Amino acid sequence: MKIWTIAWKDTLIRFRDRNALILMLLAPLVLSAIIGSAFGGFISGSDPVPFDAIPVLVVNQDDGEQGAQFLEILTSDDLAELLTVTEMADLASAREQVQLGEARAAILIPDTFSSSVEGGVDVETAVSQIQFYADPGATLTPNIVRGVVTQIVNGFNTAAISVDLTVNQLTEQAPILGPEMANLGTALNSELGSTIGQNQLSLSLNDVSVGEEEESLGDISPFAFFAPSMGILFLMFSMVDGTRSILDEQKGGTLDRLVSTPTSSLEILLGKIGGVFLTGALQFVVFVIASSLLFSLSWGSSPLGLALMVLAVVLAFTSLGAFIAAFAKDANQANIIGSVVTLVFAALGGNFVPAQNFPPFLEQLSKISINRWALDGFSDLTLLGLGLNDVLLEVGVLLGLSVVLIGLALWQFQRRIAR
Amino acid sequence: MSPIVEVNELRKQYNPPEGVTAVQGVSFAIKQGEIFSLLGPNGAGKSTTISMLSCLLAPTGGDATIDGHSISQEPKQVKQVIGVVPQEIALYGSISAKENLEFWGKMYGLSGEKLKERVTAVLDIAGLTDRANDKVDTFSGGMKRRINIAVGLLHNPKVLFMDEPTVGIDPQSRRRILDTVKELNAQGLTVLYTTHYMEEAEELSDRIGIIDHGKLIAVGTQAELTELVGQFDTVQLEVGETTEANGTLVTDLAALDGVHQADGEGEHVVVQAEDANLVLPRILQTVTEHGRSIRRMEIQEPNLEAVFLHLTGRALRD
Numbered sequence: 004m005k006i007w008t009i010a011w012k013d014t015l016i017r018f019r020d021r022n023a024l025i026l027m028l029l030a031p032l033v034l035s036a037i038i039g040s041a042f043g044g045f046i047s048g049s050d051p052v053p054f055d056a057i058p059v060l061v062v063n064q065d066d067g068e069q070g071a072q073f074l075e076i077l078t079s080d081d082l083a084e085l086l087t088v089t090e091m092a093d094l095a096s097a098r099e100q101v102q103l104g105e106a107r108a109a110i111l112i113p114d115t116f117s118s119s120v121e122g123g124v125d126v127e128t129a130v131s132q133i134q135f136y137a138d139p140g141a142t143l144t145p146n147i148v149r150g151v152v153t154q155i156v157n158g159f160n161t162a163a164i165s166v167d168l169t170v171n172q173l174t175e176q177a178p179i180l181g182p183e184m185a186n187l188g189t190a191l192n193s194e195l196g197s198t199i200g201q202n203q204l205s206l207s208l209n210d211v212s213v214g215e216e217e218e219s220l221g222d223i224s225p226f227a228f229f230a231p232s233m234g235i236l237f238l239m240f241s242m243v244d245g246t247r248s249i250l251d252e253q254k255g256g257t258l259d260r261l262v263s264t265p266t267s268s269l270e271i272l273l274g275k276i277g278g279v280f281l282t283g284a285l286q287f288v289v290f291v292i293a294s295s296l297l298f299s300l301s302w303g304s305s306p307l308g309l310a311l312m313v314l315a316v317v318l319a320f321t322s323l324g325a326f327i328a329a330f331a332k333d334a335n336q337a338n339i340i341g342s343v344v345t346l347v348f349a350a351l352g353g354n355f356v357p358a359q360n361f362p363p364f365l366e367q368l369s370k371i372s373i374n375r376w377a378l379d380g381f382s383d384l385t386l387l388g389l390g391l392n393d394v395l396l397e398v399g400v401l402l403g404l405s406v407v408l409i410g411l412a413l414w415q416f417q418r419r420i421a422r
Numbered sequence: 423m424s425p426i427v428e429v430n431e432l433r434k435q436y437n438p439p440e441g442v443t444a445v446q447g448v449s450f451a452i453k454q455g456e457i458f459s460l461l462g463p464n465g466a467g468k469s470t471t472i473s474m475l476s477c478l479l480a481p482t483g484g485d486a487t488i489d490g491h492s493i494s495q496e497p498k499q500v501k502q503v504i505g506v507v508p509q510e511i512a513l514y515g516s517i518s519a520k521e522n523l524e525f526w527g528k529m530y531g532l533s534g535e536k537l538k539e540r541v542t543a544v545l546d547i548a549g550l551t552d553r554a555n556d557k558v559d560t561f562s563g564g565m566k567r568r569i570n571i572a573v574g575l576l577h578n579p580k581v582l583f584m585d586e587p588t589v590g591i592d593p594q595s596r597r598r599i600l601d602t603v604k605e606l607n608a609q610g611l612t613v614l615y616t617t618h619y620m621e622e623a624e625e626l627s628d629r630i631g632i633i634d635h636g637k638l639i640a641v642g643t644q645a646e647l648t649e650l651v652g653q654f655d656t657v658q659l660e661v662g663e664t665t666e667a668n669g670t671l672v673t674d675l676a677a678l679d680g681v682h683q684a685d686g687e688g689e690h691v692v693v694q695a696e697d698a699n700l701v702l703p704r705i706l707q708t709v710t711e712h713g714r715s716i717r718r719m720e721i722q723e724p725n726l727e728a729v730f731l732h733l734t735g736r737a738l739r740d
Contacts, residue, residue, distance in 0.1 A: 008528045016516050256512035260573070263476045263508075264529040265501040421480065 009274025031237040039226040058106040060097040067117020109136040150387040231381035243341035245279035246324030250334035283317035303384030308391035315401035316377040322408035329415035348372040425451035433483030444470040446636040459623040462633035468616035505579030515559035530577035544572035564595025651732040655698035656722040659691040662715035
């Protein structure tokens, strides 16, 4: 109860602060509008962006049937409005063309692709085998191509599992069914590899079929990237600023007064951190509603996925702010460190340029920032239209980080209070 | 009457073992219904003592009991029976006085009708009922001080700790606060009051503890304490500047017939004499001989200032 009382008091104070309101609500919306419009955007969802098919190069090193099918799907009529696929023999040339801006992405189907898929590897492994090179200058299109590739590989994988199961069951039953049926199993092994696989692939591709593609293309606006990006950036600013209030209370004497009441230091700290979390959650919910109304931005089709992502992101930034405040010497130092960390994480995490376009080492390094996981999660929902299951990894990582950072912050704050 | 506060060899050293020892084994007791003042200059250890008794600072030695509860062993029980009025204005400026009081009331475990009733009561004590819904930031320094005190009274504490509650306010607000303390005490509230203003200690206190450099150097009623210096008058002088070292003037004044003690630094000189009227001409002559002018002069009969000077060799204001 006391935790809630402290948290609500802090939320009330925050939302009565005009400057804080500008930072929390107005600034991200204004910046989203400016940057979104600058990148050829539109304001109304009924006025879709003119969208040309994305030029993509494919290098198929796989001699097997799966590689050929993969290529066939990429070049199918269903995807013709989305992708213009050109097959190339040489990876180096393909990458060079991407670097020159002749194409937005290059896809390499490795020579082991067929054997892997037929061997029934999991989706993640299969996706990791498909190599992907993006145009560093492109912001949105690499994400779209990556989404399409993931969908196709998903289909392959499901098909391969089905084949495996059927053949294995027939082989196990062979002694009972007789030698003819055992031979049938072997025959199916080669037949199902293509037939069932093909059926599964066409099912998978329905996800980006023409009917839904039009709707999906209508949502592909710069706002789908920049609105979450700006929302996250300013959420981080206000969370880091909010947790500093613990140090402000220490300086102003109210923290000592709180400690002099029959309230435990843990209740006080959880109340303070809870207040920042509550403020952040309200800030982001208002931002989601406002950006939907102002920019007709779709935040995806999974309300649960969105809710989980918002809670995980707000908690992660709250924890980071609490961690900085706990270990800073005073409010001034916390302010400086907080601002530096916010800007570095924003740049590294892809708030200004998508991290997928970074050089490989930087792209890997970006995963140490909360922003990267936050943006990946929101991009999955807003750009790729994915669902709850597709953001569970991001949610898990963010919650894990939160637990560690909050744990350390509470430990340090309790040491500071017990003098 | 039995003591409600018993302090036994309380000690606080910051960053031991090398750090400063702010309180060096202080012992005293406060009876129920008493106003006990800790009088001493800035940095004497008053706030550190009150912070330990409020369970904000952990003692590095000794202990104290409040209403029978040890501050070291039972801090939660202690916090339920004490009210704390800190030296600084520990309020939230951007919310109203009423919202502040409701918040702090909840922190003391009040809720519902009881909370409403107490908020109304302490707003009345503070004389700020008509400003209840105004933001604290819009209040004058004196009004903020009154709300600061009101917070400490919300849960009807048995003992109220007031740490220099009149610092930096106008005389009118100060008068009101002193009257409030006396009224609360008349209703049975025990008060531990710290101050470096001798007049406040003299006006309010049943008993006074004089503290300096972390040590309690005397405890008693005002009459008991002034007896320590006998019947000496105190002459306080503010003298003009000179190139001569001040020490010579003070030495010459101390050597005059009828002068008990002389002390001071810079422009301030304090002289204790058996009869100020008799020795005054010789004091003035000595000051003039040292080429100093007299800007201000004040003669006081035996008081706490003189007691402090007698016990420490320094003026309280130093």
